[in-house]
Amino acid sequence: MDAPAPATERLDRTDPHLLEFDARVVEVAERDGRRALVLDRSAFYPTGGGQPFDTGRIGELAVVDVVAESDEGGRVFHFVEVPAGGALPAVGATVHGKVDAARRRDHLQQHTGQHILSQAFVVAAQLETKSFHLGAETSTIDVDPGTTDAVVARAVALANDVVFSDRELRVHEVGADELARFNVRRQTFHGARIRLVEVVGFDVSTCGGTHARRAGEVGLIVVKGVEKSKAHHRVEFVCGGRALREYERGRRILGDAARRLSTADDQVAIQVAKLSEQGVALRKRVKQLFEIAADVQARELLAAAAALGGRRVVVAKLADLSLEEAQVLARKLAATADAPPVVALLGIADGEGGKLVFARSGAAGDAALPAMGALVKAITERFGGRGGGSPGSAQGAIAKASDLDAALAAARDTLPA
Numbered sequence: 001m002d003a004p005a006p007a008t009e010r011l012d013r014t015d016p017h018l019l020e021f022d023a024r025v026v027e028v029a030e031r032d033g034r035r036a037l038v039l040d041r042s043a044f045y046p047t048g049g050g051q052p053f054d055t056g057r058i059g060e061l062a063v064v065d066v067v068a069e070s071d072e073g074g075r076v077f078h079f080v081e082v083p084a085g086g087a088l089p090a091v092g093a094t095v096h097g098k099v100d101a102a103r104r105r106d107h108l109q110q111h112t113g114q115h116i117l118s119q120a121f122v123v124a125a126q127l128e129t130k131s132f133h134l135g136a137e138t139s140t141i142d143v144d145p146g147t148t149d150a151v152v153a154r155a156v157a158l159a160n161d162v163v164f165s166d167r168e169l170r171v172h173e174v175g176a177d178e179l180a181r182f183n184v185r186r187q188t189f190h191g192a193r194i195r196l197v198e199v200v201g202f203d204v205s206t207c208g209g210t211h212a213r214r215a216g217e218v219g220l221i222v223v224k225g226v227e228k229s230k231a232h233h234r235v236e237f238v239c240g241g242r243a244l245r246e247y248e249r250g251r252r253i254l255g256d257a258a259r260r261l262s263t264a265d266d267q268v269a270i271q272v273a274k275l276s277e278q279g280v281a282l283r284k285r286v287k288q289l290f291e292i293a294a295d296v297q298a299r300e301l302l303a304a305a306a307a308l309g310g311r312r313v314v315v316a317k318l319a320d321l322s323l324e325e326a327q328v329l330a331r332k333l334a335a336t337a338d339a340p341p342v343v344a345l346l347g348i349a350d351g352e353g354g355k356l357v358f359a360r361s362g363a364a365g366d367a368a369l370p371a372m373g374a375l376v377k378a379i380t381e382r383f384g385g386r387g388g389g390s391p392g393s394a395q396g397a398i399a400k401a402s403d404l405d406a407a408l409a410a411a412r413d414t415l416p417a
Helices: 101-125 149-164 176-181 240-261 265-303 323-334 372-382 401-414
Strands: 020-031 034-039 056-058 061-068 076-081 094-099 129-134 139-143 169-174 194-199 203-206 221-228 233-239 306-308 311-318 342-350 353-360 386-389 393-398
Touching: 020 076, 034 061, 034 094, 094 101, 101 129, 101 139, 101 149, 101 194, 101 203, 101 221, 101 233, 101 240, 149 221, 169 176, 221 240, 233 240, 240 265, 265 311, 265 323, 311 323, 311 401, 323 342, 323 353, 323 393, 342 401, 353 372, 353 401, 372 386, 372 393, 372 401, 393 401
Parallel strands: 311 342
Antiparallel strands: 020 034, 020 094, 034 076, 056 061, 056 094, 061 076, 129 139, 139 233, 169 194, 194 203, 221 233, 306 311, 342 353, 353 393, 386 393
């Protein structure tokens, strides 16, 4: 049995700004139907520590995934796309690797910014970071509960002060017995040699990711929001080029809003508040007017309703009504005091699907009628939906608006003659 290839020398750990290198192929592997190259040395960062892998090229082959055998060392597998008719280099061949510069810079900015921001939360409010995730658009850290707007503001100000002062970053490879020399914020590594990333005079933590030489490379750190839970608070943030894109997006949105409102940028919030107040008043007035209109519509529907088993049965597919408005109309139909009693079977289109609203008067005293909750449940299940309610009123949804007529007819046919 052949011995496994030797461990890959990790060039990304010694120089995260190295983007091109020459290496020798020591193994050609296949995992889960994917082809991979193992090199004797590599500047490609493999997924780990919350940071995604690098992409780029090895020769003419696109590198689409990079996986390390273990955190402590071992082989690094470079999964590549082999075009039709193409071939992988042979074991022993010398190849040229080229890391995607934009992706590496982005990950470097986000990961370095995370170290700085995590320590800023410790300094601002003694909130420790429990986990980190570098996403395609934004990144997150999970911190101890206790964030407030004031804490976030202090942490962001402190983090950006570190960035603007352009502090140096240093990498230390130490043994476990040397850790006492450093004030390590978070010790997560184990083994004979432990890698420390130091933001000089501010933070030291164990990490195997790619980082800047100086904090100024991060550019800017922006917190987009905080999502709270019992176990932790999730802080969403962007750094560097992502922060610039976030600013540009905000400027476009603000500028568009200002133009639509015919006001200055700094007056947008005031104008939106006014529109919101007007909207509340308008919705209240519209609701009042609909109540009046619904009385008229209910009388018209009752006048045209068919008689069935000593009851008036209203079957109607309604246009341009919301579910809430259909419920108001059904309630008015069922609340009619005059004899005979009423059954209302209403349907409204809702995009590609449909909604059913059923109601009846005399819910407690008409034992011959099915309960509306049971009726709507049976009809919606028949037409690919779900619903339910009380004996007197119920609502549900069906999959296709085109089935509304058939669903209402099926409900009517269920009623006793």
